[in-house]
Amino acid sequence: MDMTLKGKVALITGGNRGLGLEIARTYVAAGASVTLCARNADLLDEAAAGLRAGLAPGQRVEAVAGDVSRPEDVRAIVAESMRLHGRLDILVNNAGVYGPMGNIEDVDWDKWVQAIEINLFGSILMCREVLPMLKTQGSGKIVQLSGGGATNPMPGVSAYAVSKAAIVRFVETLALEVKDQHIDVNAIAPGALNTRLLDEVLVAGPEKVGKNFYEQSVKQQQTGGAPLSKGADLALFLASEASNGVTGKLLSAVWDPWSEFPKHLVELNGTDIYSLRRIVPKDRGMTWGNDK
Secondary structure (H helix, E strand, O other): OOOOOOOOEEEEEOOOOHHHHHHHHHHHHOOOEEEEEEOOHHHHHHHHHHHOOOOOOOOOEEEEEOOOOOHHHHHHHHHHHHHHHOOOOEEEEOOOOOOOOOOOOOOOHHHHHHHHHHHHHHHHHHHHHHHHHHHHHOOEEEEEEOOHHHOOOOOOOHHHHHHHHHHHHHHHHHHHHHHHHOEEEEEEEOOOOOOHHHHHHHHHOHHHHOHHHHHHHHHHHHHOOOOHHHHHHHHHHHHOHHHOOOOOOEEEOOOOOHHHHHHHHHHHHHOOOOOOOOOOHHHHOOOOOOOO
16 A cells, blocks of 8 residues: 655644554655644654754754643644744644543542543643644644543553543544535544553552452563554554544554455445444343444
């Protein structure tokens, strides 16, 4: 597939480390100019400097510090990116946190709400701010990071799970709202990554995140987890013209055959494949209950 991004401009939140930075590297290698956004300005500048080595003529890498949970910061981030690049083609909503860990009645409520504000509201605010530009040009790509919290309950990490499930339904809804403007909106589950979020789980311990999740995390740390490149490659596909028409889906970077999707657009767009839905008894071979 031709997944070039030459001449395109991407805005990547949470772009100063981990998967966000890996996505930025992949986009730059594919020819895109990028704006990195994150709260830690020092790490952000360091990441941008590292990406600037070996840029092709016309490519630019810029850094704009800000907090996506603050509407005024979001407006400033997008305005500055537009001033620096003059256009925007791709938004990657990668900024996210686990939030407080423990039983819901024990965790700090303000920190729980803050996790929702970053993971859910921050992504929605970014979409609201860039959509007028994407609609005006009649094209665009929005790539939303999700994760296991969207499809599985996560006792002890409820703010993360709730926000990730909610953002997937927002992606599905927004995709329908902007389909006629040729704007594709998709969510990515990148797999179990060995990033700072994993470190937070290990520090919290089994008392707060539960024995099963903690043991899974220890094993993940030992085995290396999913490669960052898997999520970055899927993010590249969804940002490129190779994925035109694939929209409103939650896709696994590790398990789904996304490179074959262009051959299956009719099935993808005509069914609820790769979407959130309710499981009814007949889906599990039962003979009782309703069909819907």
